[in-house]
Amino acid sequence: MRFLNNPSHDLTYDDVFMVPSASSIASRMDVDLSTQDGTGTTIPIIVANMTAISGRRMAETIARRGGMAVIPQDIPLQVVSDVIKWVKSRHKFFDTPVTLSPTQTVADAADLINKRAHGALIVVEGGRPVGIVTEEDCERVDRFTQLQSIMSKDLVTVPDSIEPREAFDFLNSQRRRLAPVVNKNGELIGILTRTGALRATLYQPALDSNNQLRIACAVGINGDVAAKAKSLIDAGTDVLVVDTAHGHQIKMIEALKLIRELNPNIPVVAGNVVTAQGTKALIEAGADIIKVGVGPGAMCTTRMQTGVGRPQFSAVLECSAEARKLGKHVWADGGVRHPRDVALALAAGASQVMIGSWFAGTFESPSDLNKDATGRLYKESFGMASARAVAARTSNDGAFEQARKALFEEGISSSRMYINPSRPGVEDLLDEIISGVRSSFTYAGASSIHDFFERAVVGIQSASGYAEGRPLHTSW
Numbered sequence: 116m117r118f119l120n121n122p123s124h125d126l127t128y129d130d131v132f133m134v135p136s137a138s139s140i141a142s143r144m145d146v147d148l149s150t151q152d153g154t155g156t157t158i159p160i161i162v163a164n165m166t167a168i169s170g171r172r173m174a175e176t177i178a179r180r181g182g183m184a185v186i187p188q189d190i191p192l193q194v195v196s197d198v199i200k201w202v203k204s205r206h207k208f209f210d211t212p213v214t215l216s217p218t219q220t221v222a223d224a225a226d227l228i229n230k231r232a233h234g235a236l237i238v239v240e241g242g243r244p245v246g247i248v249t250e251e252d253c254e255r256v257d258r259f260t261q262l263q264s265i266m267s268k269d270l271v272t273v274p275d276s277i278e279p280r281e282a283f284d285f286l287n288s289q290r291r292r293l294a295p296v297v298n299k300n301g302e303l304i305g306i307l308t309r310t311g312a313l314r315a316t317l318y319q320p321a322l323d324s325n326n327q328l329r330i331a332c333a334v335g336i337n338g339d340v341a342a343k344a345k346s347l348i349d350a351g352t353d354v355l356v357v358d359t360a361h362g363h364q365i366k367m368i369e370a371l372k373l374i375r376e377l378n379p380n381i382p383v384v385a386g387n388v389v390t391a392q393g394t395k396a397l398i399e400a401g402a403d404i405i406k407v408g409v410g411p412g413a414m415c416t417t418r419m420q421t422g423v424g425r426p427q428f429s430a431v432l433e434c435s436a437e438a439r440k441l442g443k444h445v446w447a448d449g450g451v452r453h454p455r456d457v458a459l460a461l462a463a464g465a466s467q468v469m470i471g472s473w474f475a476g477t478f479e480s481p482s483d484l485n486k487d488a489t490g491r492l493y494k495e496s497f498g499m500a501s502a503r504a505v506a507a508r509t510s511n512d513g514a515f516e517q518a519r520k521a522l523f524e525e526g527i528s529s530s531r532m533y534i535n536p537s538r539p540g541v542e543d544l545l546d547e548i549i550s551g552v553r554s555s556f557t558y559a560g561a562s563s564i565h566d567f568f569e570r571a572v573v574g575i576q577s578a579s580g581y582a583e584g585r586p587l588h589t590s591w
Contacts, residue, residue, distance in 0.1 A: 116432075116462050119574035125429035126458040127411075129581050134572050136353035138560030141554035141560035144317075145564045152404055153382045154354050155329055157181030157319040158549055159461060160565060161446060162541075163471030164188065164333040164358060165414070167496045170481035171198045172230060173474070173541060175205045180318040180326035180545055185356050185469075188333040192343065195332055203327040203351060207320045209275070209305025214235045217245060217263035221253050226261060228253065229492075230479040232306050232540025235417060237295050238266045242302045244295040246270065268513040272297045275304045279315035281306055314542060318549075329353040331384075336370040342553075344374045346379065356384040356406070360417065368400045375401035378569040389430035391437035394445070404444045406469070407434045411450030413472035414496060414530060428463055435464025435465035454551025461552070461564055472496055476532030477541040478531045484534075492534040 119134065140146065162169045162177050162184035176182035186195050205211055213227050213236040223514040226238050228250055238246035245530045246266030256265055272295050273282055286294060286309045296305040332347045332355035334340060344355060357370055362385060371385055385397045386406025394405045408431075410417040410424030418424040427450035435445045447460035448469040460468045474480060475496035482494040510521070538544055561567035 116464065116568055116570040116573055119572060122429070122575055125426040126575065127426040128428050128452075128459050129578075130575060131428055131459060131573050132580070132584070133459065133462060133555065133559065134574060135558040136560045136570055136572060138242055139558045140560060140562060143550070143557050145562060146553045146556040148317075148549065148552065149558075150466050150509070150564060154183060154321075154331075154404075154467070155323065156183050156321045156467065158545070159465070159467045159552075160457075160545065160548065161185060161331070161467045161469040162474055163412075163448065163469050164331075164356060165471050165475075165496070166190070167482045167494070168471055168475045168480050169199050170420060170479075173477075173481070174198070174202045174330045175211060175328060175477045176332060176479050176541055178202065178321045179205070179207060179210075179543075180314065180542060181321050182545070183329050183331050183354065185331040185333050185354075186352075188335045188358055192346050192350075192454055195347065199330055199332070199351045202330045203323075203325075206305050207322060207326070207328060208279070208315055209307050210311060212295065212303065212306040214239045215248075215262055216240065218265070220258065220259050220262065221256050221260045221265065222228055222258040224248050224253055225258070229478050230486050231306075232292055232542065233306070235293055235306070237303060237306060237346055238262050239303055244270060244272065244297065244303045247293075247295070270295065272301075273307055274299070277307075278394040279312045283309055283312035283585070286312065310542075314546075318545075323353055331356055333358045334370075335359060336366045341373040341377060344379070345377055347377055348377065352381065354384060355379060356386075357402070358406070359384065360387060360409070362386045362388045362406070363390070363396055368396065371397065371400035371402055372379045381576075384446065386446070388434060389425040391433050393561075394434040395441065398438065398441050398443050402443070404446055404466070405434060405438055406448045407431050407465070408447045408448035408450065408469075409590050413452075415449065428459060428559050431460055431463040433467050439464065454548045455555070458552050458555035458567075459573070461567055462555075462559075462573055464568055466564065472530075472532060474541050474544065476534050477544065478534070478539055479541045480532075485531075486529070493531040494534070496530050496532045 127361045150159050158181040160182035164185035164187045166187050169184045177184050213230050217238055234250045236248050237244050246268050248266045252265045271289050271291050275296050275298050293308040296307050298304050323329055332352040333356040336359045382403045384404040385402035387408050389409050397405055410428040431447045438445050444466040446467045447465035451470050457468045487495050498544050556567050559570045561570045
């Protein structure tokens with residue numbers, strides 16, 4: 116990457132823009148977005164290790180499209196182990212259906228139907244699909260009505276041997292938005308939508324050496340770090356993220372050395388830092404990838420509370436340069452609000468971009484679905500240094516210690532992340548992000564992430580320059 120004009124101060128993503136360069140890339144589909152940092156992803160998107168965002172449904176969905184989710188550190192180890200097994204048992208093409216029996220009720224369906232963005236569940240009897248229930252079927256119906264009374268019995272199924280293009284053509288010809296997927300014995304295997312079939316031709320899943328979906332897990336720097344890390348590695352995590360708000364500290368260095376003594380054969384990520392010195396220290400202690408970012412996240416109040424942090428574009432630029440000297444990589448963590456920000460983070464040298472709050476307002480995030488006074492759907496999100504997160508993390512502490520730690524927080528404990536009706540699922544957001552990033556690569560004449568970093572030309576703009584680029588949804 117090179118600058119059009121040399122900066123005199125640190126820069127956020129809003130402060131910069133990219134200019135087009137001569138390009139021989141004929142199509143955005145000629146762009147390869149697979150990463151070279153050893154994590155095995157085919158798109159450079161990581162779901163942040165936040166309790167309100169990263170759970171098993173999110174991990175499954177993201178991995179099927181080529182990214183990876185990080186399960187948070189404050190989840191009990193046995194639960195994390197179960198999540199890893201569950202994700203790795205998921206199909207790499209078909210989505211996991213939400214299922215109920217014919218005698219279960221509309222009330223049961225209402226609690227589960229929005230666990231998937233397609234808004235449908237399969238009614239199963241003896242392992243075979245016998246009906247489909249949608250949100251529309253549940254409207255204006257008594258909550259105690261059994262599903263066999265309202266379900267659609269006009270089933271069209273697809274075989275589990277079907278290919279994506281064939282599946283799309285079949286569903287399109289049948290005028291069906293989705294269909295259950297069955298094996299040769301008629302047993303339910305999954306669910307497939309027309310859009311899902313299309314996406315299977317546009318994305319490649321992130322798979323491990325056993326052809327199973329990839330998943331990452333986080334561990335903190337307190338307690339018996341080595342034992343926790345070993346448990347996660349033994350459980351099958353594909354990437355280990357050693358995570359704390361202030362990564363450039365002695366406890367992180369000690370934690371990394373303890374983990375290195377385990378001789379892990381998976382990438383070890385550590386953070387967060389915002390300087391070359393912090394990057395170098397963590398790499399020398401044993402990290403393969405450095406997580407960059409202090410304070411840019413939507414749920415983080417660190418900069419307002421402490422004055423500590425750094426504008427994210429400059430932080431990624433400096434840390435990635437240092438990591439590259441040492442043969443390592445960085446993830447840009449936080450501050451991403453538009454597809455352009457993902458592209459600019461990659462231009463600054465990141466191998467992956469970590470997204471949190473943007474994905475919180477999707478059906479796949481673990482939080483409960485709520486409705487405001489106007490009827491708009493939303494989910495609650497919260498920072499991992501907030502009082503709410505600290506309370507969960509210290510639940511095994513004594514009352515005195517819990518009370519003391521609750522006095523200090525650096526994050527929002529409750530924020531409404533509204534479901535976008537036109538993009539309600541995380542895959543919908545991925546389509547928007549990846550489409551924008553692929554186009555950015557074609558503007559730069561780059562066919563890979565490495566080429567993009569080498570070829571990107573970035574300039575500095577004023578606030579009015581940024582405002583000029585924003586679309587107007589109504590006339591002026």
